[in-house]
Amino acid sequence: MNVLLQRLMAIGAAGLALLLIWVYFPLLPLTRWLLTLAVAALLALITISEWRSRRQFMHSAAGLTLPAEFEGALVLVCGDSEGLFAPGESTRRSKQGIYLAMATPDQLLATVNWLVASQSSRLPQLSLMLSVIPEQQDDEAVFRGQLHQWRAAIGQCRRRLPQLNLLLCGYFSAPIVGVATPWFVRDVQGTTVWQDDCLAQPLSEWMQQNNVAETFSQTVWLDSALSWLNKLVADELQHPRTALPAVEINLLAVTFRQGTARPDNLWQQFLQRSSLLCAPAACHHASRLPFPDLLLTILPQRPGFTAGQQLALNGGTCLSLFLICAMLASFINNQRLIRTISSDLDNYQQLSGNPAAPKLQAQQRLREHAQKLMRYQRQGEPQQLAMGLYQGGKLLPRVQRAVANWSPPTPPVPKPQVVAPAPQTLRLDTLSLFDIASAQLKPGATKVLINALVNIKAKPGWLIVIAGHSDATGHAQKNQQLSLARAESVRNWILGMSDIPARCIAVQGYGASQPIASNETAAGRAANRRVEIRLVPDSGACLAPASTADR
Structure with missing residues (x-):
């Protein structure tokens, strides 16, 4: 998978995680923001x-040329590669x-890491070949x-790459x-014996089909090579005396070819110590040694994927995890919705309604639930309740029946509060009614008294209190008597000019005892x-007697 696809995959996975955090998971706002920062x-x-x-x-990829259309094996050659590649050839x-020639172990590690990071489609084709040429070692x-x-x-x-194949090739x-x-x-x-012109043969069958003397000679040399x-x-690669893990060899192959040999090399030393075979003399050959092409087809197949x-696979894995988490969150959200509404229904049904206030509050909560469920029914449930797990539609009829089965008692109609009217006072100037020191009405007083009578008649049944007042001039007792006489x-x-009963009128004389000015x-x-x-x-003070009212 190339770099762009890897980055797009990472961004897509982060987007799905944020979708779970902000849409599906029932989290507090602070928790949502913290998880967003973490993502x-x-x-x-x-x-x-x-x-x-x-x-x-990146430096490992600089010298590599991998044709895009090539579908064969990709073999990293380690160890003695001097006789396998021409000078300057890799x-x-x-x-x-x-x-590909790997000059050092560090180059091998860097190349494998580069292939894993940017050429993952090549990994199923990748194998390692450890080349051993004992005549180049002394x-x-x-x-x-x-x-x-x-x-x-x-x-x-x-x-x-746990299933990376290793082919050990010995050139003798x-x-x-x-x-x-x-x-x-x-x-x-x-x-088994592998030749260019036929399939693999067991060693015994190969010996029978060829010259016995020549094949026997090769088997003797083969035993020595395998022993070395x-x-x-094998001892150095697999012996447990070091802390390094043993290296499993998937295939061991040996061939006998003439190549460049150093004097007193390891192959000569081994033959001189361990056998009676005559060690080949040191020499120089310019031809390149062959690669084990025939053996690449029998290496264990390692599963892999194209880009x-x-x-x-990665997209499907991310999407599958997202769907699993989304369905789990939707299930939790639906269970919480059902639990909340059922709890409110049970609480509502347990309330008797006396007093009515608690049940009214519970009923209001049910009304809110009913409105929400009806909105989900019209517009579709929200995404956090979807994924085929929504159960709120089954609760709507129960909530509606519970709300309709009870109504609060009608409160008593409050009696209107009757506000008693306030007393009213009509003030008449004595100079317009009487002469000085006189209680006899003047002829011109009629107009003033008629205006007062109109106001009195506007309040039928009210008690009429007529009070006379004087200034402080003169004798106090005489002023009191004069003020009473004027009131009378x-x-x-009034009695003579209207039909107001005498019992509705009271007279008082205060003299100068209640001044309103200096x-x-x-x-x-x-x-x-x-x-x-x-x-x-005073509604009862001036009501006419029943007999009078009847007449």
């Missing part, structure tokens, strides 16, 4: 880590695959040190003539000389 931080961390890894492994292409301790380093590097590669020189030298493959089932590989190479398949004169006029001035004394007609609301 953003994780996305940034992944992006920075991928960028750093890409920069670290890539060889054959019918079955592409071989120091066993140095050779063991090199194998130890390759063991560490191969172990790290297999931690990233032997004085074999007269017969083509095939590839000898050793596995748990025995030794087991004693030195499109990997994208589909007004009463007599008696020190002429204007104040004029204001104090007055007759006041006070209308008192």
Whole structure:
């Protein structure tokens, strides 16, 4: 999967996580924001880590040329590769695959990491080949040190790709003539022989079909080569004396070819110590050694995916996790809705309605639930309740029946409060009614008294209190008698000019005892000389007797 698709996949996964946080999960606002920040931080961390890894492994990709249309094996060649590649050459292409020379264990690690990061579609085609040419080695301790380093590097590669195949190829020189030298493959089932012109044959069958003397000579040399590989190479790769994990060899192959040989090399040393075979002399050959093309087809198949398949797998995994989490959140939200409405229904039904206030509050909550459920029914349920798990429609009839089955008692109609009318006072100037020191009405007083009578008649049934007042001039007792006489004169006029009963009228004389202004001035004394007609609301005081009303 290329870089753009990886980034789009990461952004898509972050978007699905935010959709779960903000739409589906029932979380508090603060929790939503904290989780959003965590998702953003994780996305940034992944992006920075991928960028750093890409920069670290980019130098490994600089010398690699991988044709996009090629579908063969991709083999990273470790170990002794001097006789396999021409000077300055790092890539060889054959019918079955592409071989890339790995000069050092660090280059192998960097190349595998680069392939994992940016060429993941090539991983199913990837294999390792550890090439061993003992005639190019003359120091066993140095050779063991090199194998130890390759063991560490191969172990790290297999931690990233656990099913990475390893092909161990041994190239040996032997004085074999007269017969083509095939590839000898050793596995748990025995030794098989691979030749260019036929399929694999068991070693015994191959010996019977060819010259016995020549094939026997090759099997003798083969036993020596396998013995050397087991004693030195397999021992260094798999012995548990170090902390490094043992390296599993998927396929061990041996062939006998003439190649460049150093004097007193490890192959010569082994033959001199351990067998009677005559060690080949040191020589130089310019031809390149062959790759085990025939054997690539029998390596264990490692499952893998193309870029499109990997994208589909990752996208499907993210989408599946999202759907699972969304359905789980929807289930929780629906259960919470059902539990809340059912609890409010039970509480409502347990209330007797006396007093009515608690049940009214519970009924209002049910009305709100009913409105919400009806809105969901018309417009569709919200996304956090969807995913085919919505159960609110079954509760709506129950809520509506519960609301309709009870209504609060009608409150009593409050009696209107009757406000008693306030008493009213009519103030008459005595100068317009009487002469000085006289209680006899003046002829011109009729107009003033008629106006007062109109106001009195407007309040039928009210008690009429007529009070006379004087100023402080003169004798107090005489002023009191004069004020009473004037009040009686007004009463007599009213009785004579209207049908108001005498019992509705009371007279009083106060003299100068209730002044409304100062008696020190002429204007104040004029204001104090007055007759006041006070209308008192007393509905029972002036009602006519029944006999009178009937007549």
